[in-house]
Amino acid sequence: MFGADAVTTRTFDSPEFRGITFHEIRARSIINRVPGASRMPFEWTVNPYRGCTHACVYCFARRTHSYLDLDTGLGFDSQIVVKVNAPELLRRQLGSRSWLGEHIAMGTNVDCYQRAEGRYRLMPGILTALRDHANPFSILTKGTLILRDLDLLVQASRVTDVGISVSVGFTDPDLWRTVEPGTPAPERRLDVVRTLGEHGIGCGVLMAPVLPFLSDDPAQLRATVRAIASSGATSVTPLVLHLRPGAREWYMAWLGHHHPHLVRRYERLYAEGAYAPKWYQRRITRQVHDLAQEYGMGPTRAGMPRRIPAPAETDPATPGTEAPEPVQLTLL
Ligand code: SF4
Numbered sequence: 088m089f090g091a092d093a094v095t096t097r098t099f100d101s102p103e104f105r106g107i108t109f110h111e112i113r114a115r116s117i118i119n120r121v122p123g124a125s126r127m128p129f130e131w132t133v134n135p136y137r138g139c140t141h142a143c144v145y146c147f148a149r150r151t152h153s154y155l156d157l158d159t160g161l162g163f164d165s166q167i168v169v170k171v172n173a174p175e176l177l178r179r180q181l182g183s184r185s186w187l188g189e190h191i192a193m194g195t196n197v198d199c200y201q202r203a204e205g206r207y208r209l210m211p212g213i214l215t216a217l218r219d220h221a222n223p224f225s226i227l228t229k230g231t232l233i234l235r236d237l238d239l240l241v242q243a244s245r246v247t248d249v250g251i252s253v254s255v256g257f258t259d260p261d262l263w264r265t266v267e268p269g270t271p272a273p274e275r276r277l278d279v280v281r282t283l284g285e286h287g288i289g290c291g292v293l294m295a296p297v298l299p300f301l302s303d304d305p306a307q308l309r310a311t312v313r314a315i316a317s318s319g320a321t322s323v324t325p326l327v328l329h330l331r332p333g334a335r336e337w338y339m340a341w342l343g344h345h346h347p348h349l350v351r352r353y354e355r356l357y358a359e360g361a362y363a364p365k366w367y368q369r370r371i372t373r374q375v376h377d378l379a380q381e382y383g384m385g386p387t388r389a390g391m392p393r394r395i396p397a398p399a400e401t402d403p404a405t406p407g408t409e410a411p412e413p414v415q416l417t418l419l
Pocket residue numbers: 139140141142143145146147148196197198201229270
């Protein structure tokens with residue numbers, strides 16, 4: 088069912104991996120072409136894992152677990168497919184005559200710096216291969232483990248284009264513990280942004296997802312953007328929660344358990360499908376861009392830490408309704 092030549096199933100007793108099953112496979116191919124790539128900012132991806140122990144309730148990749156006949160709820164969080172031959176396979180594919188050295192995006196399906204990476208250590212081999220072939224790449228992650236590979240990232244950035252983005256949708260600690268239970272705390276993720284910047288690797292923040300009625304209060308948006316700005320992020324790109332099949336059922340069950348009074352409001356907001364209405368998305372984007380400007384974040388700022396003014400006593404943010412100018416639309 089994994090589309091691979093061999094599967095070894097393992098469990099580990101350490102507290103970090105209790106309850107998690109790893110399916111180690113030898114994949115046949117590692118560079119994947121994105122279907123409908125013309126709508127995406129990238130065409131090629133590498134994903135050494137499937138499933139993600141970061142266990143974000145809203146994760147849009149949940150549905151992909153059903154393609155493997157695995158459960159999209161708890162199964163997605165705890166049944167992890169590991170492509171153990173990813174580094175050697177990538178090196179071989181990068182060296183083939185048919186490969187034209189195009190940009191490769193990582194972290195686009197599931198997080199390549201999830202906890203499993205601490206054990207399997209696939210990314211050092213992947214980064215080494217990319218560095219040796221001077222192949223441009225980008226990584227989107229919530230994993231602080233990326234700093235383990237800082238030296239390789241620096242080396243790669245000297246020979247090719249390297250784009251790193253960290254995902255931080257909000258900084259509310261109670262919300263984080265319940266909705267992203269397997270991830271490093273938002274502050275730790277912003278420490279990653281800061282450290283990368285200090286080493287000359289500018290890092291953007293994907294402010295995703297903004298959760299309607301849970302993290303979209305003007306004061307919450309302000310606190311999040313302020314924290315992002317103070318980390319030295321080169322950009323902030325807000326993205327409102329979307330609820331595709333697979334994620335939708337899991338998220339709504341979580342909402343009914345933790346915030347039952349919001350269920351009707353969500354049903355109304357997402358009545359048309361997977362996306363919140365355009366007016367809502369525009370309002371959030373406008374607010375975040377205004378805050379980003381206020382805190383000195385602009386498209387051309389370098390990724391170094393900067394001094395941030397103290398928080399305002401009052402909160403002047405007012406929801407707007409017009410479509411904002413596209414300030415930062417890097418998705419990776
Ligand atoms: S870190 Fe990313 S891939 Fe992993 S569960 Fe969270 S949203 Fe999904």
